[in-house]
Amino acid sequence: MSAPRVPDLPEKTGGPPERTRTDPCHSCHICDEVCPVTPVNADFQGPKSQGPQEWRLRDGDVSVDHSIAACTNCLQCHAACPADVDLMALHTEARAEHVEERGWSLHALRDRLLANYGLLARLGSRVPRLANWAMDNRWLRSLAESVLGITAEREAPEFANETFREWWADRGGPQVESETKRVAYFHGDHANYHQPAVGKSLVRVYEHLGYEVRVPEQRCSGAPMVANGHLEDAERVTRKNVESFDPYIEAGYDVIATCTSCSLTLRETNPREFDLDGVDRLAANTYDAVEYLRMQDELADLELDSAALPDALSYHAPCHARDQGVDGAALPALRAAGVEVAHLGDDCSGMSGTYGWKEERYEDSMAIGEDLFAAAEAVEAEASLTECPTCGMQLEHGTDEEAVHPIEVLSAGLDGQ
Numbered sequence: 001m002s003a004p005r006v007p008d009l010p011e012k013t014g015g016p017p018e019r020t021r022t023d024p025c026h027s028c029h030i031c032d033e034v035c036p037v038t039p040v041n042a043d044f045q046g047p048k049s050q051g052p053q054e055w056r057l058r059d060g061d062v063s064v065d066h067s068i069a070a071c072t073n074c075l076q077c078h079a080a081c082p083a084d085v086d087l088m089a090l091h092t093e094a095r096a097e098h099v100e101e102r103g104w105s106l107h108a109l110r111d112r113l114l115a116n117y118g119l120l121a122r123l124g125s126r127v128p129r130l131a132n133w134a135m136d137n138r139w140l141r142s143l144a145e146s147v148l149g150i151t152a153e154r155e156a157p158e159f160a161n162e163t164f165r166e167w168w169a170d171r172g173g174p175q176v177e178s179e180t181k182r183v184a185y186f187h188g189d190h191a192n193y194h195q196p197a198v199g200k201s202l203v204r205v206y207e208h209l210g211y212e213v214r215v216p217e218q219r220c221s222g223a224p225m226v227a228n229g230h231l232e233d234a235e236r237v238t239r240k241n242v243e244s245f246d247p248y249i250e251a252g253y254d255v256i257a258t259c260t261s262c263s264l265t266l267r268e269t270n271p272r273e274f275d276l277d278g279v280d281r282l283a284a285n286t287y288d289a290v291e292y293l294r295m296q297d298e299l300a301d302l303e304l305d306s307a308a309l310p311d312a313l314s315y316h317a318p319c320h321a322r323d324q325g326v327d328g329a330a331l332p333a334l335r336a337a338g339v340e341v342a343h344l345g346d347d348c349s350g351m352s353g354t355y356g357w358k359e360e361r362y363e364d365s366m367a368i369g370e371d372l373f374a375a376a377e378a379v380e381a382e383a384s385l386t387e388c389p390t391c392g393m394q395l396e397h398g399t400d401e402e403a404v405h406p407i408e409v410l411s412a413g414l415d416g417q
């Protein structure tokens, strides 16, 4: 039943590259230097201390340092370590241990709710107007802050009147069929409930290039669960996603995602943490959606219409995109079409998924984002591009910029074709 693979796509080996745990750490402190939390939070021990240093002492009696809760899971330390210490796994497991040890509290309940945001979003999307009203109501936001510790400072993302999946079902699924160009779209919760325009743009671009797009049943990638130390929840959704996507992979579909935190979790974190049949296969066949087209030299085939594109944009590279080396994949094509794109540098936005929603993290989150906000405000741009929806939220919160996903701009450039 297997169809031919998409031509010219580099083979991947299955699962994340092997990393070592603690032994090779040579105390260079590079991980501490790149950590965005260390400069803004004096209580945070830092990645070396929370990682190899602490794990070397761990013999069953030494408990986890609870400042691990201040780690944003940006994974800059993991990407920068020259000795390939598996800081991702050490911190992920330390956060899970912290959750187990701290017991019950309202903040613990809040973190579990944020980790499982997809369930709340599913309910909210059934009554979008009511949900939007509630999430915008000043009194309810203050109540959520004082009871649960969800900051009232932020604007909640709006629920779309029609989810991406509802739109997809109404349209009757794919309008292009192909034996050789086949992708299964992992839209994640944000594109489904809050930004269906991202998913619609993906379908438009991929179908324009002759791809057959399928949208399998899916759950959250597990990213917010991993970041909040709820590994049992992350394993549950991972099992569901593996079961759902595996038949598509078997039939020759590659998996593409528009959120770089989702793709990183599917490709790197889940196969490290969960011993599930098929989890390596899903990891090995998952790609960032724009990077996938760049890898196959197909972005130039879009023949973008300059008249339909903005004149000037800025671009923020999310940590999780840089961690995978997939950041900015759309930029050469947009520049070739005459769009001026200013790169805003490699600063973390400070949002890190659910992190910036916690009342006790809000100030740190904004302090981490300061350099990015200043860079964005220093350039003349009609909008800021970024591949991460929560980085986009933070950019819109910390500046006057509108944030858009690169696939939306690529799709806009097809207008008239």
Ligand code: SF4
Pocket: 024, 025, 026, 027, 028, 029, 030, 031, 032, 047, 048, 051, 052, 080, 081, 082, 083, 084, 085, 087
């Ligand atoms: S960057 Fe790697 S080798 Fe250097 S201190 Fe951190 S964990 Fe150790």
Ligand code: SF4
Pocket: 031, 034, 035, 036, 037, 038, 046, 047, 070, 071, 072, 073, 074, 075, 076, 077, 078, 091
């Ligand atoms: S994941 Fe990010 S916040 Fe956490 S220790 Fe590493 S660099 Fe610091």
